[in-house]
Amino acid sequence: MATAIKVDDLPKTEVQAAQRPAPKMSARKVNLWYGQKQALFDVDLDVAKNSVVALIGPSGCGKSTFLRCLNRMNDTIDGCRVEGDIRLDGRDIYDRSVDVVQLRRQVGMVFQKPNPFPKSIYENVAYGPRIHGLAANKAEFDEIVETSLKGAGLWNEVADRLSQPGNSLSGGQQQRLCIARAIAVAPDVILMDEPCSALDPIATAKIEELIDELRQHFTICIVTHNMQQAARVSQKTAFFHLGKLIEFGDTDQIFTNPKQQMTQDYITGRFG
């Protein structure tokens, strides 16, 4: 049933996408296998510059898997095979000439569970610039650390204890530290894999505010289980089900007037 719906619908979204300026990232006919099991089926999706795209869908629908295709984190999984075309600024990121390390500098990632390195707050933020050689001396590192922490809205809380371990912070602070760490290498795109699922509502609200601010400077793709969150932070929403992209459109339209019955059922809580 799901395939029947999709075949009718997809050309339309493709036409819509083609009418806009070139997207920051674009995926065409992405298929992915974990060993013998296919996890993604012909996913087509565009992420426009300086926008937030939310990926929603029930557990196991492939939204995180798709997200991890965008910075090739799936490369680290044995038996994982990706087919199709994923482009960053028009360049195929699965091309042989692409250095995956440089790609991940351009496409940063924030994970579900806050995972600061067991090092100082300063070191957590300075690590990325250090391995990529983005700063020449202490003063430049200091500057990057400060601006990144300010960017993540964490500076005021940690300015006087930069040498303390990163995991001495609270969960929400840790997640903002991870965001600071991600933006410290000046990426183009930030991928967020359910960044608030381990946080309380207040910390979640802070992260959501932050996402809105980050959008001015970065392009963001966020996976979330929380539909209110998707509605609040994103401009575009993609609904995945069983590895297929069921519907992709403006967030307002998806949540008020979904074209697919399945999307309607999901966002109204009929299944999921």
Added chain:
Amino acid sequence: MTDLVSNGGRFAAITQRPPRPEAVVAAHTRRRYARERRFKLIGMGAVILAIGLLAILLATVLSSGAGAFRQSYAVLDVRLDPAKIDPSGNRDPEVLADADYQAVLNDALVSAFPDMDDRQGRRALRAMLSAGSAIQLRQMVLDDPALIGSTVPVRFLLDDERDQYLKGEVDPGIPEANRRLKDRDIALIDRLAEQGRIETGFNWTLFTNADSREPEQAGLRAALVGSFWMMLICFFLSVPVGVAAAVYLEEFAPKNRWIDLIEVNVNNLAAVPSIVFGLLGLAIFLNLFGVPRSASLAGGLTLALMTLPVIIVVTRAALRSIPPSIRAAALGIGASPLQVVFHHVLPLALPGILTGTIIGMARALGETAPLLMIGMVAFIANVPSGPLDPATALPVQVFLWSDSPERAFTERMAAAIIVLLGFLIAMNVIAVLLRKKFERTW
């Protein structure tokens, strides 16, 4: 609504079950607590048993070995007679070296016991001191020829059987025929003690001398030096190779059948009896590569072979205990796989690796069987000056001394065990301290 009704029906069987009688519940609870108490008692019993056995072991070793750290000396006034040592008077070192120091020593003994100046008496007097006493005098004179002509008090090692008597290990009550020390010898020692010529001091010989046929001159130096070289070689060979192999297998190797096969074999290798490694060392290092027999180098190489799988297994376990989120975090920011390993995973796994390494090294330090196969069981009377010299190891020295009938060797064997245990405990303490120091949470 129908759903709700049917749900109520479904749960009715659960909610409307008659409550169990109070007494049944109480009895059940009592049994549960009793079971828990029993288990705790059994556990405590097991711990007490283990500690008790350890205490017995330590008490036995300490009580039988403590004596070896003390040694009795006889202090005699020795007149270094120029007529006997250097008749020509020109202090020619060759003449000095060839002189009859036994005669000088005999004179000193007889002057202390003038009544013993007959053939048998002199023999009894000579037997009182360690066989190396004349050589000790010679060395003293060669070191400082100016002493010739003077009378100097000299401390001689007492013969081992007399030393044992002074430590109360020889029971004069048993029939003379069943004793190595005869009544006459005992009387002589008692007289020496009455004259105040017996001194007791720390047995430095145990640490400054190599093995000897004379128990009172036997020491652990060759074993200590041999063990030191072997540990050094074993450490610098097995740790880098083992850690590198583990990192490759755990972080880089593709997951396929070959790697599985290697993994199974590494695990098996860790369980291979150590004597088999000894045979391997004999075949490879001695016969193929021509490493000198009973050299520390051969021992170190063999022990490295034996320790390698242990270090690989331990390091892999330590690497595996690092949460994947750390790797994901580093990869996500654009670290290369090598940077992930060297900046994050390996430093975090270090406490585990260090602990495993030290425990592996401790096992190697206490290993005897493979060393027997490569000739380290030889009688080594010279302290080795390098890893290519014949040497022995602490546990092998224990094994050698345990074979000797003399009471003094039995005592020294226990002392060697104490030294060995001391090193093992020290290594384990270091392992714990390192773990405490480097342990980090995430």
